[in-house]
Amino acid sequence: MTSRRLGLLWLALALAAGRADEPMDIRSIPPDLRVTELSDGPPAAGRRVRETLAGWRGTAVYHVLFLPADWQPGRQFPVLVEYAGNGGYTNQYGDVCLGTPEGSKLGYGIGAGKGYIWLCLPYLNQAGTANVLAWWGDPPRHDPRTTIAYAQAAVRWVCAQYGGDSQRLLLCGFSRGAIACNYLGLHDDEIAGLWRGFVAYSHYDGVLTHWPYPGADRASAMERLRRLKSRPQFICGEGRNAEQTRRYLSATGVPGDFTFASTGFRNHNDEWILRPSSARDQLRNWVREVMDRPPPKSAR
Numbered sequence: 001m002t003s004r005r006l007g008l009l010w011l012a013l014a015l016a017a018g019r020a021d022e023p024m025d026i027r028s029i030p031p032d033l034r035v036t037e038l039s040d041g042p043p044a045a046g047r048r049v050r051e052t053l054a055g056w057r058g059t060a061v062y063h064v065l066f067l068p069a070d071w072q073p074g075r076q077f078p079v080l081v082e083y084a085g086n087g088g089y090t091n092q093y094g095d096v097c098l099g100t101p102e103g104s105k106l107g108y109g110i111g112a113g114k115g116y117i118w119l120c121l122p123y124l125n126q127a128g129t130a131n132v133l134a135w136w137g138d139p140p141r142h143d144p145r146t147t148i149a150y151a152q153a154a155v156r157w158v159c160a161q162y163g164g165d166s167q168r169l170l171l172c173g174f175s176r177g178a179i180a181c182n183y184l185g186l187h188d189d190e191i192a193g194l195w196r197g198f199v200a201y202s203h204y205d206g207v208l209t210h211w212p213y214p215g216a217d218r219a220s221a222m223e224r225l226r227r228l229k230s231r232p233q234f235i236c237g238e239g240r241n242a243e244q245t246r247r248y249l250s251a252t253g254v255p256g257d258f259t260f261a262s263t264g265f266r267n268h269n270d271e272w273i274l275r276p277s278s279a280r281d282q283l284r285n286w287v288r289e290v291m292d293r294p295p296p297k298s299a300r
Helices: 003-017 106-111 145-162 176-183 218-228 241-252 270-274 278-292
Strands: 048-051 063-066 077-083 117-120 164-174 197-201 232-237 257-262
Touching: 063 145, 077 106, 077 145, 077 176, 106 117, 106 164, 106 197, 106 270, 106 278, 117 145, 145 164, 164 176, 164 278, 176 197, 176 218, 197 278, 232 241, 232 278, 241 257, 257 278, 270 278
Parallel strands: 077 117, 077 164, 164 197, 197 232, 232 257
Antiparallel strands: 048 063, 063 117
């Protein structure tokens, strides 16, 4: 029996053991994927490595890059660009987030190691000399400019050096990273023009306004949201998390191509994507469909 069939059998048994409308713990479903371990040396097909851009060498800044198992020089691949959640997070279910680029998992779960270049970006301190584990920049200002500058440079590098398709860039994020999809990804017209679409898992820019960075208010979030234009977003979360975002977006009156889903799990943990679920199937189908669309003229 394949690992996928075994995982689906476990899923069916878990649903049969409890009520299907109650979120499960992710540990009730064995993973059918394991993120490729970090390795030393240059990027290559099937290898996940730490890398630092030329302009940041001599600093502690780095990103993590994975080239899919089917990668070949001279071919173009869509790119899943990902931001992690805040570090230092734990909860009553045993969920943990370290806040590092290498701790991210969404991109690997979407592609299962094939078909997509996967770029995990850092958040930088104000000086642009080190990655930070909580938010971006330095408190209390949390200025995002060094983080955004690195993101733009890293995307250009991956497209030029490894065959990333600049017309098929998808920005993904978990928790802090889900907020970053709009806060960083739509921060100004220049960076907003990069993306084909977005995957925001658990949280969304503007839904909650108590965050410690400037511009967390709804008026500022609305300004960023208007830069989305017609580009699609897949918005998901544990339990009914995505419903809160649905209500918020409906109240804004801003039209958009939004898809909402629950992971089916109770956990604030991006490891759900490493397990079989209807939400993962839905997300994978959505990504394939979005990547096959012609790029919207209004986004460039």
